[in-house]
Amino acid sequence: MTDPRTLAEHINRGLRDLVLVLRRVSLGQPITTQQMAVLGSLEAGPRRMSDLAAEHGVRLPTMTRQIGRLLRDGLVVRGRYADDARVVTVELTPAGGERLLRARERRIDHLTERLMALSEDERGTIEAALPALAKLFADS
Amino acid sequence: MTDPRTLAEHINRGLRDLVLVLRRVSLGQPITTQQMAVLGSLEAGPRRMSDLAAEHGVRLPTMTRQIGRLLRDGLVVRGRYADDARVVTVELTPAGGERLLRARERRIDHLTERLMALSEDERGTIEAALPALAKLFADS
DNA sequence: AAGCTAACTTAGACTGGCTAAGTAATGAGG
DNA sequence: CCTCATTACTTAGCCAGTCTAAGTTAGCTT
Numbered sequence: 482m483t484d485p486r487t488l489a490e491h492i493n494r495g496l497r498d499l500v501l502v503l504r505r506v507s508l509g510q511p512i513t514t515q516q517m518a519v520l521g522s523l524e525a526g527p528r529r530m531s532d533l534a535a536e537h538g539v540r541l542p543t544m545t546r547q548i549g550r551l552l553r554d555g556l557v558v559r560g561r562y563a564d565d566a567r568v569v570t571v572e573l574t575p576a577g578g579e580r581l582l583r584a585r586e587r588r589i590d591h592l593t594e595r596l597m598a599l600s601e602d603e604r605g606t607i608e609a610a611l612p613a614l615a616k617l618f619a620d621s
Numbered sequence: 622m623t624d625p626r627t628l629a630e631h632i633n634r635g636l637r638d639l640v641l642v643l644r645r646v647s648l649g650q651p652i653t654t655q656q657m658a659v660l661g662s663l664e665a666g667p668r669r670m671s672d673l674a675a676e677h678g679v680r681l682p683t684m685t686r687q688i689g690r691l692l693r694d695g696l697v698v699r700g701r702y703a704d705d706a707r708v709v710t711v712e713l714t715p716a717g718g719e720r721l722l723r724a725r726e727r728r729i730d731h732l733t734e735r736l737m738a739l740s741e742d743e744r745g746t747i748e749a750a751l752p753a754l755a756k757l758f759a760d761s
Numbered sequence: 762a763a764g765c766t767a768a769c770t771t772a773g774a775c776t777g778g779c780t781a782a783g784t785a786a787t788g789a790g791g
Numbered sequence: 792c793c794t795c796a797t798t799a800c801t802t803a804g805c806c807a808g809t810c811t812a813a814g815t816t817a818g819c820t821t
Contacts (some may be wrong), residue, residue, distance in 0.1 A: 482741065483793065489732035491732055491751055493725070496643075497661060499758045500654070503636075505678035514640070515777070521637060538645035543778055545801055547628045550776075567786045567799045585633070592629035595757050601622065603753035608623055610750030611745035612629055617735050654807070671768065683809055685770060690807075707768040707817045 506591065512584050519547055520556060520573065520581040527560060527572040556580055646731065652724050659687055660696060660713065660721040665698060666711040698718055 483491075515537075522533055534544040541561055548571055551557045556577030562568035573581070596604055623631075624735055647654050655677075662673055674684040691697040696717030702708035713721070736744055 482745060483653040485736040486729065486733045486742065488744060488748055489729045489736055492732055492736075492747070493729050495755055495758070497658065498755065500635055500643075501658065501677060503640075504756045506752060508678055513776070518637065520642065531798095537641060539777085540779065541800060542780085542802080548776075549801095554740040565787075565799085569800065572683075589626065589629045589633050592627045592632055595630075596629055599753055599756060603756065604625065605622060605679045606630060606753050607632070607757065608628055610746040610754075611635060613739055613746045614639065614750075615635055616739060616743065617747065618635070653807070669768085670770095679808085680810065681769065682811085686808070705768085705818070709769065751787080 507533045509585070510587075512580060515547065516551060516556075517581070517584050519544075519551065520577055521555065521585075523571060523573045523577070524581065527570040530571065533571065551577065553557065648752075650724070650727075652720060655687065656691060657683075657721070657724050659691065660717055661725075663697065663711060663713045663717070664721065667710040669702065670709045671712065673711065691717065 505512075512520075513584070519533060522528060522536055530541060530544055530548070533548075534541045539547075548557060548559070551571075552559065556574060557571050558574055560570040560572060561584060562570050596607075599607075644653075652660075653720075658677060659673060662668060662676055670684055670688065671681060674681045677684070679687075688697060688699070692699065696714060697711050698714055700710040700712060704709050736747075739747075744759075
């Protein structure tokens with residue numbers, strides 16, 4: 482078996498290709514990947530600004546502007562947290578939910594298509610690796 | 622075995638986590654991921670502007686500005702292609718090469734560390750999946 | 762030689778990120 | 792209670808990175 486460092490080098494090369502292909506694929510989409518990611522965080526219910534910022538690895542002012550754009554486009558609404566009047570919450574609107582679902586559908590369609598081009602065996606190795614990959618890229 | 626669409630959904634969720642973790646990890650690095658990616662494309666020798674733009678999935682003006690910043694920082698130099706005076710080439714400087722290697726080293730160190738936290742078995746499944754993943758995310 | 766095409770650059774606008782500084786609410790000490 | 796530090800967020804201003812539209816220069820075609 483390959484030693485961890487060599488494996489890391491291979492994964493690193495793979496990640497580079499992955500990032501490039503994701504960029505090429507998301508060209509010309511009607512919603513940016515960041516907006517998609519933020520909407521995704523709101524799927525399970527309202528969230529606080531500071532939660533969102535932490536989850537996405539950005540500072541609060543960045544999230545304020547991000548949410549401002551989503552607000553402007555009618556995809557989210559802001560609210561206040563009853564127990565602490567300093568806290569701002571954000572919630573999906575129906576339009577935001579729809580936008581999220583449609584974009585996700587497109588992405589999954591695309592991935593499915595690519596997966597179909599692989600052999601059953603190759604898909605099997607990917608499936609077997611998913612838990613380990615999830616752990617590898619877990620919250621840190 | 623899971624059907625391709627369900628597998629695609631799992632991969633999609635995994636990709637989201639991956640992107641978020643990559644963002645968090647690259648916070649505060651002295652070079653942006655885009656700059657790293659462009660420097661990486663120059664490792665094997667000079668490239669044309671239009672090649673670089675196509676590989677990175679951006680338009681030519683974007684690459685012009687990107688290269689402008691790398692130029693300003695002394696990491697690349699521009700040249701002309703003898704056979705066609707319209708063509709602009711870009712090449713790593715020694716400083717650019719060093720910067721690239723150091724950044725890559727850091728990333729591989731980080732990945733190695735994470736890999737060490739997995740079991741031998743888990744690393745095995747990842748290693749087994751790499752060729753299929755490479756194919757999955759190939760140029761398309 | 763003229764005019765079309767191709768390879769880039771420039772200009773101007775938007776998203777997305779940051780730090781620094783401002784505002785308003787909470788909470789802790791006296 | 793009042794004061795004051797802290798917390799949660801916003802505003803302002805900067806820079807990177809992306810786009811489209813329009814300009815420039817070189818090659819190509821006829």
